[in-house]
Amino acid sequence: MSKPRPIQLLPIFHIPEIRPGDDLPRILVAAAKKSKIAFRQNDILVLAQKIISKSENRLIDLTTITPSQRAIDLAAASDTDRRKDPRVVEVILRQSRRIVRDHPVLIVETHHGFVCANAGVDQSNIPRENIVSLLPQNPDASAKKIAQALRKLTRKKIAVIISDTFGRPWRLGLTNIAIGSYGVPPLRDLRGTHDQHGKPLHATIIATADELASAASLAMPKSAATPAVLIRNFIYQPSTAPATTIIRPPNLDLFR
Amino acid sequence: MSKPRPIQLLPIFHIPEIRPGDDLPRILVAAAKKSKIAFRQNDILVLAQKIISKSENRLIDLTTITPSQRAIDLAAASDTDRRKDPRVVEVILRQSRRIVRDHPVLIVETHHGFVCANAGVDQSNIPRENIVSLLPQNPDASAKKIAQALRKLTRKKIAVIISDTFGRPWRLGLTNIAIGSYGVPPLRDLRGTHDQHGKPLHATIIATADELASAASLAMPKSAATPAVLIRNFIYQPSTAPATTIIRPPNLDLFR
Numbered sequence: 311m312s313k314p315r316p317i318q319l320l321p322i323f324h325i326p327e328i329r330p331g332d333d334l335p336r337i338l339v340a341a342a343k344k345s346k347i348a349f350r351q352n353d354i355l356v357l358a359q360k361i362i363s364k365s366e367n368r369l370i371d372l373t374t375i376t377p378s379q380r381a382i383d384l385a386a387a388s389d390t391d392r393r394k395d396p397r398v399v400e401v402i403l404r405q406s407r408r409i410v411r412d413h414p415v416l417i418v419e420t421h422h423g424f425v426c427a428n429a430g431v432d433q434s435n436i437p438r439e440n441i442v443s444l445l446p447q448n449p450d451a452s453a454k455k456i457a458q459a460l461r462k463l464t465r466k467k468i469a470v471i472i473s474d475t476f477g478r479p480w481r482l483g484l485t486n487i488a489i490g491s492y493g494v495p496p497l498r499d500l501r502g503t504h505d506q507h508g509k510p511l512h513a514t515i516i517a518t519a520d521e522l523a524s525a526a527s528l529a530m531p532k533s534a535a536t537p538a539v540l541i542r543n544f545i546y547q548p549s550t551a552p553a554t555t556i557i558r559p560p561n562l563d564l565f566r
Numbered sequence: 567m568s569k570p571r572p573i574q575l576l577p578i579f580h581i582p583e584i585r586p587g588d589d590l591p592r593i594l595v596a597a598a599k600k601s602k603i604a605f606r607q608n609d610i611l612v613l614a615q616k617i618i619s620k621s622e623n624r625l626i627d628l629t630t631i632t633p634s635q636r637a638i639d640l641a642a643a644s645d646t647d648r649r650k651d652p653r654v655v656e657v658i659l660r661q662s663r664r665i666v667r668d669h670p671v672l673i674v675e676t677h678h679g680f681v682c683a684n685a686g687v688d689q690s691n692i693p694r695e696n697i698v699s700l701l702p703q704n705p706d707a708s709a710k711k712i713a714q715a716l717r718k719l720t721r722k723k724i725a726v727i728i729s730d731t732f733g734r735p736w737r738l739g740l741t742n743i744a745i746g747s748y749g750v751p752p753l754r755d756l757r758g759t760h761d762q763h764g765k766p767l768h769a770t771i772i773a774t775a776d777e778l779a780s781a782a783s784l785a786m787p788k789s790a791a792t793p794a795v796l797i798r799n800f801i802y803q804p805s806t807a808p809a810t811t812i813i814r815p816p817n818l819d820l821f822r
Contacts, residue, residue: 316574316577316785317574317784317785318573319573319574319781321572424736435762475770478734478773479681479734479735479814479819479821479822480680480681480821480822481743481776481812481813481814482753482773482811483753483754483772483773483776484770484771484773485773485780486777496739497739498739500787507692515739515740516731516739516740517737517740517741520739520741520780521741521780521783524776524777524780524781525575525777527772528777528781528797528800529572529573531756544784556738556739557736557737558735563736564735565736565821566736
């Protein structure tokens with residue numbers, strides 16, 4: 311067996327502020343070139359959700375939002391030291407299928423099925439006041455579209471993961487996870503395989519796309535303008551399974 | 567600002583089967599040398615929990631275990647297609663402070679405070695029959711001890727993370743997380759910082775040690791004998807905070 315090359319995490323610099331309608335694949339290729347990175351076959355490009363949302367105009371002007379009574383009540387019940395804007399709560403409710411917990415943080419199930427705080431509605435890293443960003447409507451479709459455009463532009467098969475930072479029960483801190491993907495297997499099923507002593511590995515399904523997103527996060531400090539990281543030399547079987555397959559079906563979820 | 571070097575994930579090969587009492591730091595240094603890896607200042611070494619548990623003799627011979635009535639009842643209630651061994655359940659109960667869910671999987675709070683399936687009691691990757699491994703008694707202390715020994719052996723300051731694969735509510739698949747650490751900050755608090763538009767970043771605490779563990783997992787396929795991965799060129803502020811600080815305090819946990 312030849313020794314595999316070390317996996318590398320390559321941040322792509324020189325990505326300008328993304329605006330609605332921007333041709334993101336073309337911008338990414340130009341930024342990679344400026345960063346002296348040439349795409350290679352089977353590279354995995356991890357993109358922070360925010361630039362996808364901006365390019366897809368998933369932005370809401372809060373001055374156009376009239377909060378419902380429910381949003382006003384939920385905002386009034388939020389902690390006084392960081393009282394929520396009822397208009398933001400209204401946007402969160404519109405992005406949600408169901409509220410999972412409403413105090414002290416608003417944890418919801420989004421229309422995609424993600425369980426997360428505030429439905430991914432976010433005010434950070436947006437240049438204008440009174441604007442919030444939403445998650446992409448269909449992050450898997452966005453990943454596929456970008457991967458296909460990159461293939462045309464670079465003649466290379468490049469997998470794409472769209473990532474966001476989500477909180478977790480039981481453990482503090484956010485970690486980067488995959489909300490959309492194209493090209494990499496979201497889950498790696500090791501159940502058919504054996505451990506090094508020949509015993510079958512039970513219940514060992516690894517959330518590979520989430521681990522790839524977490525790895526990219528190490529090269530993607532939030533405060534810097536590096537919303538894209540290339541992962542090189544990770545060996546995988548190409549897959550078109552969407553990242554939504556990582557969402558635990560509600561009937562198998564003991565904690566919602 | 568000078569361009570940072572890409573983060574690299576370097577698997578350490580040539581690690582032999584670890585036995586109780588083995589001098590793990592010395593074995594790791596020898597294996598790294600055989601893998602043609604020279605440790606550098608501020609490298610982060612991620613070690614799979616199993617080799618720590620083996621070296622610390624955290625192994626239980628099931629033939630010495632008499633299950634309690636509670637263990638017998640819990641085993642009898644487990645799924646028929648993968649009925650649990652009452653002796654294994656007994657070991658799990660002894661490692662646990664509290665059962666969080668008992669069906670269809672046994673999710674417990676360990677004496678350390680980790681919430682996980684089966685208290686980390688595991689039968690895979692152990693060469694002998696009827697032996698199960700437990701989590702290290704104090705993974706942070708284990709990480710510190712290994713880091714200090716590596717410092718003496720290599721004259722380099724090397725951070726250590728002890729990792730294990732845990733499941734999660736809401737999302738399928740396991741991801742690698744940090745159950746012990748020494749030298750790296752378990753959590754990175756970005757709340758004092760600002761986003762690229764100068765707006766303060768709210769509620770942005772990143773579980774860096776967990777993300778490092780997940781990254782290492784990409785170079786650590788379970789079925790191969792690569793329980794150690796070196797992470798190079800990740801920039802961090804040295805920290806002696808233990809990985810147990812990532813455990814969400816029960817009074818702040820909405821889901822246990």
